[in-house]
Amino acid sequence: MSGRYDHLDESAVRDRPSRKGSRPRTKDRPAHEDAVVGMVVGVDRGRYTTRIGEVTVVAMRARELGRTRIVVGDEVAMVGDTSGERDTLARIVRVEDRETVLRRSADDSDTVERVxxxxxDQLVVVTALADPEPRSRMVDRCLVAAYDAGMDPLLVLTKADLASPEEFLARYTALDVPHVITRGTANGDLDADAVTRVQEQLTGRTSVLVGHSGVGKSTLVNALVPDADRATGAVNSVTGRGRHTxxxxxxxxxxGGGWxxxxxxxxxxxxxxxxxxTFIEHFEDLAPGTAECPRGCSHDEPDCGLDTYVGSGAAGPAGAARLESLRRLLRSRTGDDRS
Structure with missing residues (x-):
């Protein structure tokens, strides 16, 4: 059966160039040497609010970044319109190397970190002395996270007008963690002297506030940064927990400087x-005692060499208390509920 194309031979067929692969690909990315570096101060639905000096610039991520996560505190390189004018949008093309990273996982069985x-450079653990009741295990875990990240810890104990701080602070004396105690006033504000003491600890640094809902973080932030206007909420009288604000x-x-x-x-x-x-690395006075520990020692078991080391007085007069603090932090990580 003859067809309409029988009179054509192969020489008459014209090859159509394939679009795929028509332009050679390269893994080399633009250097963007003209990019401007700023700090991410907020993240909201794919838009990143950054600060370049005194200028606030809104940016989006460049496709070439792939799945690289960008978080508050990141130093990022941007191109495009970095004027900060209304309705302008820059493009983030690079995330600079991080000096520290504060991370947590969903739970202790999950090794996937959430930045x-x-x-x-400073982790401020905010906890109320009452309403809601203080949870020392939460504080212990935050201290572990601070040590792991290479950050300095600071305890801020709020609502001292409702409960005494002495018993709670006794748990952290051996760790020598600096602390500030705040209390509320009759009109609901924070004591001005306490706010000043917190300011002294934060000025010139980049500090992260972490704590349970309802402990007074946002109230403290509003006192430190008067125009912050962070929402505050009450504690549920049934659950004893705060509401996320x-x-x-x-x-x-x-x-006064800093963030x-x-x-x-x-x-x-x-x-x-x-x-x-790695916990022992943050206890320089105890670390030498691990030389006598059995292989694989958890530093919280009967044959641990630290007991002999501390008992000899080599760790100093606070050695026993420091060792107990180390072991309490270890238990907070492993889920051991021993007191």
Whole structure:
């Protein structure tokens, strides 16, 4: 049966060039040497609010970044319109190397880390002395996260007008963690002297505030940064827990210099990404005693060499208390509920 194309031979067929692969691909990315570096101060639905000096610039991520996560505190390189004028949008093309990373996991069995804040140098653990009741295990876990991230910890104990801080602070004496105690006034404000003491600890630094909902983080932020206007909420009288008022992390510039990052209240602080074997590195006075530990020692078992080391007095007069603090932190990571 003859067809309409029988009179054509192969020489008459014209090859159509394939679009795929017509332009050679390269893995080399533009250097963007003209990019301007700024700090991420807020993240909201794919838009990143950044600060370049005194200029606030809104940016989006470049496709070439792939799945690279960008968080508050990140230093990012941007191209495009970085004027900060209304309705302008820059493009983030690079995330600079991070000096510190504050992380947590969903729970202790989850080794996938969630980066909370980058490039902070101080972790401020805010806990109420009452309403809601203080949870020392949460504080212990935050201290572990701070040590793991290479950040300095600071305890801020709120609502001292409702309960005494002495008993709670006794747990942390051996760790030598600095602390500030705040109390409310009759009109609902924070004691001005206490706010000043917190300011002294935060000025010139990048500090992250972490704590349960209802402990007074947002109230403290509003006192430190008067125009912050962070929402505050009451504690549920039935559950004893606070209501989430901050929904995302945000960095706010302190009037005296430095930054404070307010984070949403947390119910738990998973440490699945932290290796308990590294805890001893943060106890320089105890570390030499591990030379007599059996292989694979957890430093919280009967044959641990630290007991002999501390008993000999080599760790100093606070050695026993320091060792118990180390073991309490280890238990907070492993889920051991021994007191």
């Amino acid at each position: 909370i804040v980058a490039n902070a 901050s929904t995302s992390a945000v960095a706010l510039e302190l009037p 404070v990052v307010d984070t949403p209240g947390v119910r738990s602080f998973g440490l699945g990404h932290v290796d308990p074997a």
